[in-house]
Amino acid sequence: MTDKIACAFHASQQGTTLEATFSGDWLLSAEIPALDPLLTQLDQGKGINRLIFSTKGLGSWDSLLMTDLIRLIDAxxxxxxxxxxxxxxxxxxxxxxLVYAVPEPTGARRKPASSQWLAVLGNAGLQLYQDTQALIAFIGELAISMTMLLRGKSRLRPVDFWLNIQECGPSALPIITLISLLVGLILAFVGAVQLALFGAEMYIADMVGLGMTRDMGGLMAAVIMTGRTGATFAAQLGTMQANSEIDALKTMGFEPMSFLVLPRLLALICIMPLLCLYADLMGIIGGAWVTVNFFDVSLTQYLDRTASAVHLKDFAMGVTKCAVYGVLIALAGCLRGMQCGRSASAVGDATTSAVVTGIVFIVISDALMTMICNRLGI
Amino acid sequence: MASPCLTIKDMTLAYPDFIIQHDLNFTINQGDIFVIMGSSGCGKSTLLMHLIGLMQPAKGDVFYGEESLWQAGQQARQRILQRTGVLFQSGALLSSMTLFENIALPLTEHTRLSAQRIRLLVDYKLALVGLSGFADFYPAELSGGMQKRAGLARAMALDPEILFFDEPSAGLDPVSAKLMDDLIRSLRDHLGATIVMVTHELASIFAIGSNGVFLDTETKTMIATGSPKQLLTESNDPKIIRFLTRGETDNRQTDNLHPGAA
Incomplete structure (x- = not known):
């Protein structure tokens, strides 16, 4: 608004009575006269024992006037x-x-959280401890429902299982294809530059083949699936938690662990090794394309080299690792989903946290498994 | 007092494949507590969505005073709608923000008030709905009734001329529902705002409704307008009487339905 709205305020003291006069239009868009002198006068309380108001010249008014009145009355x-x-x-x-109808409940107002570094550190430590505890409890519950399932005491709904297979597997193929092809291609390019110095372009096949099957294929598939499926799990379960759907399932006698978490976990364990094999194949194709097109190696030579360099145990290693990643992704996604709070922002937090946790789990487990295999000479 | 505040002309509400209500014509006057009545599924909430600019009518228009809502451009529409406040059925507070941030949001974005002034305004609005001291709570930490009242405080943030309510007392216990009714009535009386509400709580309809429209599911149009009490005593339409007496047609006396309401 461009035109100024006039509002004015003045106070006059007669004996022990203070009269506050409001005039003009007290609207939010107006220039607000300062109340502070009067407030300090009231705070000092010099000889004033009565406050009265005069509104004879008052035009229109809105919340602006109300807030100032409340300040005066409170003071x-x-x-x-x-x-x-x-x-x-x-x-x-x-x-x-209305304003004074409901007195403020004592103790309702929050104190600002402490920001002292020791307190922050302590809280972070406690949080970590609680998170670890929750993770262990979750794994325990999962183990119990798995045992129940194996002993035939609980049932997995086949439709849930197959839906999750569809969602984790075939639907993920396009993105896996793209990323694995490119990773194979990049591996070949980066390696070829060095190998070409020794005239050893032939060994690109060894490098891409071993690299993809032993590690990169599974790792790439796992990272993609964390972002794709782990996040989905967390968002699905988190939304169900926020809408009290999980509570509803519990009251109908369904155990959320076996009804929601197990089908997802099992689907991911079944599908991850297959995705890993597929990613390996795509990586090798990507490597072959680069080698055949940009270096003096024929396709037959490349495939022959790959076949002699890569053994069954390399595949087995990659596939096993990938099954482990599957467990970790499902665990991170479902754990965060089940822990989710009851609001829209909590669902967002759960999803972010699921992806971060998943990737951290994958990288740590990959490092561990690679070291173990190395020591065992596999 | 009786100047038209909101006029609905020839309005047809439709989804792409079917019509919900057609040929709606009614006027909401300044200072009314206007009740949109009708059985479940007749399109009450859909009508509300059309009034507050969330859905575009298939035919017809809504006039705020003299201004058409749907012939106006995007910016003009925004400006018109800034004069309204809406309380959604579940409060629709932004869950990632505290009550203070929820209520301060329209104030910081649509006005140039100082931070201190905004703090005072938010405290005032929260006190009006009886939630002083809860400014730093997140919506999820409050009960349903408190969330609703906080939603009302947010709807009132910019001192709107028209307040829309979608089922203000649904999900509240009878005492809280009565308090909500009293709050709505005193806001109308003291703020001079016009209230439009969708509800099928008979107690609220009779206690505070000063005018209303009745939507019918079968004929897909409005079949009556007027104050609910008047409709109950004067209407001859069996559908309206059945609705207003909860199907107990013998009790056609307002006193039996809401003892104590003036």
Missing amino acids: GKKQGIDVDTTTLPEGIQGLLS
Whole structure:
């Protein structure tokens, strides 16, 4: 608004009575006169024992006037001054009675969280401890429902299982294809530059083949699946938690662990090794394309080299690792989903946390498994 | 007092494949507590969505005072809608923000008030709905009734001329529902706002409704307008009487339905 709206305020003291006069239009878009001098006068409380209001010249008003009135009344009450609101217009009196109808419950107001570094550190430590505890409890519950399933005491709904297979497997193929082809291609390019220095382009096949099957194929598939499926799990379960759907399932006698978590976990364990094999194949194709097109190696030579360099145990290693990643992704996704709070932002947090946890789990487990295999000479 | 505040002309509400309500014509006057009545599924909430600019009518228009809502451009529509406040059925508070941030959001984005002034305004609005001291709580930490009242505080943030309510007392216990009704009535009385609400709580309809429209599911149009009490005593339409007496047609006396309501 461009045109200024005039509103004015002034106070006059007669004996022990202070009269606050409001005039003009007290609207939010107006220039606000400063109340502070009067507030300090009230705070000092020099010889004032009565506060009255005059609104004879008051035009239109809105919440602006109300907030200032409330400040004056509160300041007056704090000093034990007799505040007389009966001269105010009826509408204002009505609103004031609403404002003071429900007294503030004691202890409701929050104190700002401590920001001392020791407290922050301590809270972070406690959080980590609680997170670890929750993770272990979750794994325990999962183990119990798995045992129940194996002993035939609980049932897996086949439709849930197959739906999850569809969602984790075939639907993920396009993105796996793209990423694995490119990873194979990049591996070949990066390696070829070095190998070409020794005239050993032939060994690109060894490098890409071993690299993809032993590690990269599974790792890439796992990272993609964390972002794709782990996040989906967390968002699905988190939304169900937020909408009380999980509570509803519990009351109908379904154990959320075996009804929601197990089908997802088992689907991912079944599908991850297959995705890993597929990613390996795509990586090798990508490597072959680069080698055949940009270096002096024929396709037959490349495939022959790959076949002699890569053994069954390399595949077995990659596939086993990938099954482990599958467990970890499902675990991270479902854990965060089940822990989710009951609001939209909590679902977002759960999803982010599922992806971060999943990737951390994958990288740590990959490092561990690679070291173990190395020591065992596999 | 009786100047038209909102006029609905020849309005047809439709989804792409079917019509929900057609040929709606009614006027909401300044200072009314206007009740949109009708059985479940007749399109009450859909009508509300059309009034607040969330859905575009298939035919017809809504006039705020003299201004058409749907012939206006995007910016003009935004400006018109800034004069309204909406309380959604579940409160629709932004769950990632505290109550203070929820209520301060329209104030910081649509006005140039100082941070201190905004703090005062938010405290005032929260006090009006009886939630002083809860400014730093997240919506998820409050009960359903409190969330609803906080939603009301947010709807009132910019001192709207028209307040829309979608089922204000649904999900509240009778005492809280009564308090909500009282709050709505005193807001109308003291703020001079116009209230439009969708509800099928008979107690609220009779206690505070000063005008209303009745939508019918079968004929897919409005079959009556007027104050609910008047409709109950004067209407001859069996559908309206059945609705307003909860199907107990013998009790056609307002006193039996809401003892104590003035």
